[in-house]
Amino acid sequence: MDHVLDIADRYILTPYVYPASWPEDGALRQVISLLVLTNMGAELLYLGFAAFSFYYVFDHRLLKHPHFIENQLQREIRLGVTSIFWMSFPTVALFFAEIRGYSKLYDNITKSPSGWPGVMLSVAGFLFFTDMVIYWMHRVLHHKSLYKYLHKQHHTFKIPTPFASHAFHPVDGFLQSLPYHIYPFLFPLHKVAYLFLFVFVNIWTISIHDGDFRIPWPLVEVINGAAHHVDHHLYFYYNYGQYFTLWDRLGGSYRHPSVLLGQGPLDHIRKLTVAGKLRR
Numbered sequence: 001m002d003h004v005l006d007i008a009d010r011y012i013l014t015p016y017v018y019p020a021s022w023p024e025d026g027a028l029r030q031v032i033s034l035l036v037l038t039n040m041g042a043e044l045l046y047l048g049f050a051a052f053s054f055y056y057v058f059d060h061r062l063l064k065h066p067h068f069i070e071n072q073l074q075r076e077i078r079l080g081v082t083s084i085f086w087m088s089f090p091t092v093a094l095f096f097a098e099i100r101g102y103s104k105l106y107d108n109i110t111k112s113p114s115g116w117p118g119v120m121l122s123v124a125g126f127l128f129f130t131d132m133v134i135y136w137m138h139r140v141l142h143h144k145s146l147y148k149y150l151h152k153q154h155h156t157f158k159i160p161t162p163f164a165s166h167a168f169h170p171v172d173g174f175l176q177s178l179p180y181h182i183y184p185f186l187f188p189l190h191k192v193a194y195l196f197l198f199v200f201v202n203i204w205t206i207s208i209h210d211g212d213f214r215i216p217w218p219l220v221e222v223i224n225g226a227a228h229h230v231d232h233h234l235y236f237y238y239n240y241g242q243y244f245t246l247w248d249r250l251g252g253s254y255r256h257p258s259v260l261l262g263q264g265p266l267d268h269i270r271k272l273t274v275a276g277k278l279r280r
């Protein structure tokens, strides 16, 4: 985040916003700036990409599904926007620790343990680590002692739209984002790669809720896409993964997408339409 903060300081905050008596490295000023930038960045990413996905990717036939609830879009957006706001407070505490130098982030390739291959390896490591931790955390959140307090809100939506991607109880949302923030405190990571990964994970989360169930054949076994994740929303105890099917396979929770077996939500809508129970 310090690249983002530096740019905001240089071009906007120092010349136009803060009084000259507030130094750029003052803790209070940094926390306020991080709160504003994190909220603006995360809400814009969420609303911008989810809106794009809803209009251009999401299959609008799904709106007719009997599990699509009343005012669902408004409920998803309200929950997503408020969750990002509340999540931003603990997130900013971690960003603050990061810009104060407590993480293993570096900004010069010479500081990479093994040059560019090291950067590539750390990106792969980030995906592997976050996929694994989110999988197990997600399973714990489905435990009956926790489920109804935290994770149930996300499962209000059985046929999710891209706006459901960030619609969580704030504690649930923060817990599931924690692996992204912890990684650079444990392992070296290039700051630009981290920024890229931050945007990527937000878009990925939207993409597994986008109602576009197509996945190229060889990847269907490996990648956890929207076809897998809609089964998680419909059947609860399967496909907890984020990017890959690996941990679901190892943890015994993998379910081959029902969409690919002719039993997905669109098949259900088609059958109801043919039976005259839904308007064409």
Ligand SMILES: [Zn+2]
Pocket (backbone or CB within 6 Å): 138, 142, 151, 155, 232
């Ligand atoms: Zn779940």
Ligand SMILES: [Zn+2]
Pocket (backbone or CB within 6 Å): 154, 160, 164, 165, 209, 229, 233
């Ligand atoms: Zn979901």
